[in-house]
Amino acid sequence: MAFLTISLLNGISYGLLLFMLSAGLTLIFSMMGVLNFAHASFYMLGAYLGYSLTGWLGFWWALLLAPGLVGGVGALCERYVLRRVHRFGQVPELLITFGMSYLILEGVQLVWGRSSLDFRVPLALDGPLFTLFGTQFPAYRAFMMGVSLLMLLALWGLLTRTRVGLVIQAALTHPDMVQALGHNVPRVFTGVFAAGCALAGLAGVLGGAAFVTEPAMAASIGGLVFVVVVVGGMGSLAGAFWASMLLGLIQTFAVASDVSLMSLASGMGWQLADSSSGLGLWAIKLSQLAPVLPYLLMVVTLILRPRGLLGSRSE
Amino acid sequence: MMSRISGLGEPNNKRALSRGGAAVWWAYALVLAIAPSLFSSGLSQTLLSQMGIAIIACLSFNILLGQGGMLSFGHAVYSGIGAFAAIHSLNRITGGWALPVSLVPVLGGLASVLLASVLGWVTTKKSATPFAMITFGMGELVWAGALMFPEVFGGEAGVSGNRVAGAPVWGISWGPQQQVTYLIAAYTLVCTWLMYAFTRTPLGRMLNAVRDNPERVAFVGYNPQMVRYLAFVIAAFFAGVTGGLSALNFEQVSAEVFSAYRSGAYLIFTFLGGTAFFFGPVIGGVLMVLAFVLLSEFSRAWLLYLGLIFLAMVVYAPGGLASIIMANWQVARRGYLRRLLPMYLALFAGAAPALLGAAALVEMLYHRQLNAALGPTLTFMGLNLNTGGFASWLTCACVCLAGLGLFEAVRRGFVKRWELVQFDMAHPQGQAVE
Numbered sequence: 001m002a003f004l005t006i007s008l009l010n011g012i013s014y015g016l017l018l019f020m021l022s023a024g025l026t027l028i029f030s031m032m033g034v035l036n037f038a039h040a041s042f043y044m045l046g047a048y049l050g051y052s053l054t055g056w057l058g059f060w061w062a063l064l065l066a067p068g069l070v071g072g073v074g075a076l077c078e079r080y081v082l083r084r085v086h087r088f089g090q091v092p093e094l095l096i097t098f099g100m101s102y103l104i105l106e107g108v109q110l111v112w113g114r115s116s117l118d119f120r121v122p123l124a125l126d127g128p129l130f131t132l133f134g135t136q137f138p139a140y141r142a143f144m145m146g147v148s149l150l151m152l153l154a155l156w157g158l159l160t161r162t163r164v165g166l167v168i169q170a171a172l173t174h175p176d177m178v179q180a181l182g183h184n185v186p187r188v189f190t191g192v193f194a195a196g197c198a199l200a201g202l203a204g205v206l207g208g209a210a211f212v213t214e215p216a217m218a219a220s221i222g223g224l225v226f227v228v229v230v231v232g233g234m235g236s237l238a239g240a241f242w243a244s245m246l247l248g249l250i251q252t253f254a255v256a257s258d259v260s261l262m263s264l265a266s267g268m269g270w271q272l273a274d275s276s277s278g279l280g281l282w283a284i285k286l287s288q289l290a291p292v293l294p295y296l297l298m299v300v301t302l303i304l305r306p307r308g309l310l311g312s313r314s315e
Numbered sequence: 316m317m318s319r320i321s322g323l324g325e326p327n328n329k330r331a332l333s334r335g336g337a338a339v340w341w342a343y344a345l346v347l348a349i350a351p352s353l354f355s356s357g358l359s360q361t362l363l364s365q366m367g368i369a370i371i372a373c374l375s376f377n378i379l380l381g382q383g384g385m386l387s388f389g390h391a392v393y394s395g396i397g398a399f400a401a402i403h404s405l406n407r408i409t410g411g412w413a414l415p416v417s418l419v420p421v422l423g424g425l426a427s428v429l430l431a432s433v434l435g436w437v438t439t440k441k442s443a444t445p446f447a448m449i450t451f452g453m454g455e456l457v458w459a460g461a462l463m464f465p466e467v468f469g470g471e472a473g474v475s476g477n478r479v480a481g482a483p484v485w486g487i488s489w490g491p492q493q494q495v496t497y498l499i500a501a502y503t504l505v506c507t508w509l510m511y512a513f514t515r516t517p518l519g520r521m522l523n524a525v526r527d528n529p530e531r532v533a534f535v536g537y538n539p540q541m542v543r544y545l546a547f548v549i550a551a552f553f554a555g556v557t558g559g560l561s562a563l564n565f566e567q568v569s570a571e572v573f574s575a576y577r578s579g580a581y582l583i584f585t586f587l588g589g590t591a592f593f594f595g596p597v598i599g600g601v602l603m604v605l606a607f608v609l610l611s612e613f614s615r616a617w618l619l620y621l622g623l624i625f626l627a628m629v630v631y632a633p634g635g636l637a638s639i640i641m642a643n644w645q646v647a648r649r650g651y652l653r654r655l656l657p658m659y660l661a662l663f664a665g666a667a668p669a670l671l672g673a674a675a676l677v678e679m680l681y682h683r684q685l686n687a688a689l690g691p692t693l694t695f696m697g698l699n700l701n702t703g704g705f706a707s708w709l710t711c712a713c714v715c716l717a718g719l720g721l722f723e724a725v726r727r728g729f730v731k732r733w734e735l736v737q738f739d740m741a742h743p744q745g746q747a748v749e
Contacts, residue, residue, distance in 0.1 A: 094447055223451060302441075
């Protein structure tokens with residue numbers, strides 16, 4: 001019971017973090033048709049900036065300022081690089097963001113070095129929040145959940161309840177009409193791109209303190225975010241939400257369990273005569289499988305439901 | 316700086332290769348036949364063998380990107396599986412299998428076909444952006460999955476083999492590097508020709524149609540997904556051959572062959588070489604080896620340079636080097652190059668100081684970050700730069716800015732002149748007034 005509850009909470013907090021990343025990616029994708037390959041790089045940039053700002057001003061200022069800085073960098077990238085190739089179609093845009101991910105990685109390694117940083121949770125949030133069935137739940141995890149939920153509520157409110165949100169929603173589907181009505185659609189694009197990057201930056205500050213801050217962090221989470229978007233359905237925010245949750249839970253439960261096919265079989269009363277056959281497949285534990293599970297989920301989704309959980313039918 | 320130069324990026328002359336095509340092929344074969352003997356030093360053998368492999372790899376990647384419009388972030392999966400199939404069959408040959416070592420790369424290709432016909436079925440369900448994401452996911456899946464089966468993929472250390480296996484055929488034991496380089500050269504020639512032939516088949520033509528207008532292809536009665544799938548499997552075959560060749564070349568394969576970095580390198584260099592023309596990836600393959608073997612020795616900032624060059628290329632010359640060469644070839648063939656030559660010299664006069672100044676700044680920055688223990692002095696192009704002093708930074712920045720200013724001034728004139736030349740070439744009778 002303890003394992004279940006704590007894993008559930010951890011999974012949800014990780015899922016919310018993933019959603020913060022994939023929400024930005026989905027918004028940018030559905031608005032501009034650009035898959036921002038560098039999205040995870042902005043997450044990494046957020047973590048590194050958060051680390052430096054924590055050193056100068058403290059964690060709370062970092063949490064506030066780092067996303068803003070990352071958003072600013074994103075806006076510059078959109079305005080001066082991405083916009084130049086926008087009319088040439090999807091492949092050049094994808095290539096541009098791919099190149100940007102290279103440059104951000106190189107820049108980060110140049111400024112902060114190649115080894116991992118000692119980015120710690122602030123003292124006020126260090127330690128357990130409560131103890132449930134004898135297992136502690138860290139306060140920082142709860143804080144992560146709180147900030148993510150608050151952010152997402154704010155995003156939802158902005159998109160559905162304000163004038164700006166209405167313009168953004170309209171520009172999603174009818175950019176020419178919105179332009180004709182006198183709104184500056186390119187500026188809306190820049191704003192959405194910056195906001196998406198800022199969300200990634202916020203996730204970076206939160207995640208950087210909770211997990212490891214290192215140059216490989218972009219590559220390791222980038223793949224997961226792609227899986228979320230494919231599984232949830234391209235361009236669907238609600239789909240991205242459920243897929244993030246699913247992925248967060250799967251990852252957390254898999255890492256924490258040491259079930260293997262062999263132990264399952266012996267649990268059901270079968271005794272495998274030769275456990276070394278079958279390329280060692282039988283002996284692989286679920287926790288070892290954890291890094292591959294998201295991608296397996298993606299493959300299964302593509303086979304069973306190519307448009308994703310909540311995606312529309314068109315490609 | 317907003318407008319791109321016209322004439323770049325569009326394959327505006329499809330017959331460019333077929334006209335005088337035979338001569339080009341003979342020259343290509345001649346280079347491949349002579350180079351391994353002409354350059355016999357250890358370094359050049361290393362370079363040449365890797366270049367041959369990289370050329371096939373980039374050409375096979377271009378079947379997807381250039382001919383099919385499919386941007387793959389996971390092509391290394393297929394070169395990697397070919398490498399593992401090859402190294403395992405090499406070890407079987409050592410153990411007594413009766414298979415000539417020279418055919419091992421083909422086996423690698425077949426293994427790759429097998430994997431691609433399974434994974435490719437899922438991958439090619441989508442096109443465009445979803446395709447790119449799915450290939451990325453597949454790449455991660457195979458890369459992470461490979462580390463889980465140390466019996467097959469050798470874990471972190473990898474699998475090693477010995478290419479001197481079985482009885483020597485015609486006195487060729489594959490021991491000396493030069494023999495392997497020749498084998499790679501032969502494979503390069505045959506594979507290049509096969510891939511060129513593929514572009515002329517009905518399937519190859521359909522692939523171009525799927526790239527340009529999949530809806531219309533479906534409307535005429537073809538299944539775009541099937542066309543993509545077949546092309547994907549064919550591209551995987553050639554990728555597998557490169558894996559087999561590199562297994563023979565290095566006699567060692569580790570799970571690193573599946574890495575996203577390798578897939579990224581295929582993408583970057585195929586693009587730099589040029590996707591719009593068949594021979595573009597050949598340039599890309601040569602550049603890839605030069606960058607990985609030489610540039611990485613020369614500078615620690617080489618990845619930064621590579622990224623910047625790549626971005627500049629995507630923005631200003633999306634057709635890659637091949638399209639720049641072909642556009643100028645067209646101009647030269649019609650006798651218009653004389654009008655552009657002074658402009659080119661002026662452009663170079665601006666670009667050289669701009670690039671050198673920028674490179675000096677980058678090198679100083681890297682030196683400060685990575686080699687601070689070696690003292691503040693950095694030798695760059697025979698110059699001693701003091702990274703601690705203000706003067707060096709200022710001088711380099713001034714050189715860079717002056718070069719940039721000159722370049723930008725000349726560039727504006729150049730673009731106008733270029734457009735005029737293009738116009739004159741398009742309307743030979745009505746000469747435009749200059």
